[in-house]
Amino acid sequence: MSLHQVTSPHLTRAGDTGSVMRHVLLATLPGIATLTYLFGWGTVINILWACLLAAAMEAGVMHLRGRPAMFYLKDCSAMVTAVLLAIALPPYAPWWLLVVGVGFSILVAKHLYGGMGYNPFNPAMVGYVVLLISFPVEMTQWAAPIGSVADQPDTLGPLSALLANFSFLSSEPVDAFTMATPLEVFKQNNALMTEELWANVPQFGWLGGYGWEWVNMAFLLGGVYLLRKRIFTWHAPLAMLASLGVMALLFYDGGSSQSLGSPFFHWFSGATMLGAFFIVTDPVSSAVSNKGRLYYGAGVGVLVFLIRSFGNYPDAIAFAVLLMNFAAPLIDHYTLPRTYGHARESER
16 A cells, blocks of 8 residues: 555645655764764765765666666665665774665665565665674774774774774775774673763763764764655654653663663663664555554564664664564554545555
8 A cells, every 4th residue: 555545634744755866865963963973984885885886786676677777876875775775784893894785775675676665674674684694794894983992093084994994905904993882882781781882882982872872962963864854654653762762761660780781871872872763763664553553563573672682693783673573564454544435444
């Protein structure tokens, strides 16, 4: 069922797919700027390289299908997929990692199912999960945020970041100072009280992971912008954040060495806000109705907490989203609103 069939004649948001996608790209800028300040220019290099790859792959597929490439490139959907995937990767990921990730996102997760609007799974998250399972070492080489470690070298500038990502361009590859992410450190801790962890381990800041709290606030700001522009409704992101917070509160033991983390830690660490406002809100792979989006978002939040706390992947956003992508058709079946002009649901 298409968006028009579900919402007509009460569809109130104007604009085509291209304008919506451009708003999404604009909303990522505060988060990208914050990542660049904290980790250096690697994220920007990742984004530029991923966008180039996505555009080339999208154009190639459209050419093979006998369709005008520029018409489909102008909707910017491939760019959004590339940017979201690049943001989720470590800043100094090797160039070939993005080739594999973007390839799975665009060629397999999107066009294998027919292209934009037909993909049952979020393309960026498919690419991310393939990389995380296939190349765990490269996917965990996160740079240390600026100011987190004593005597830490400055973050890499544009040229140094380019050499770090494309090591074949230089005979002397640039090394970046790497460290485990706050979610990884918190998950592996079984000796220190939460208060001691915060006081003695550089990965922790004010509300969550050091630096990551500002990254999450920046993506929250971008999400508020999208809400004000009515690009999506509040139902899925708020449901995700609320269910994640409730689960964290239910299992929070006050901060022992076995603690699973407070709601604030889960909200402001990892890719939580990116997931809530830029991933969960994907109109194609999520639930359709507002009621369905509440269930969908709540399911993502619960799964994020369970995988972070009891699984092997500390961030968990990608796995939670893909699992709920499986459930979205079932949610839609039971939550679609009454068709306009019919008195009962059975008359749909």
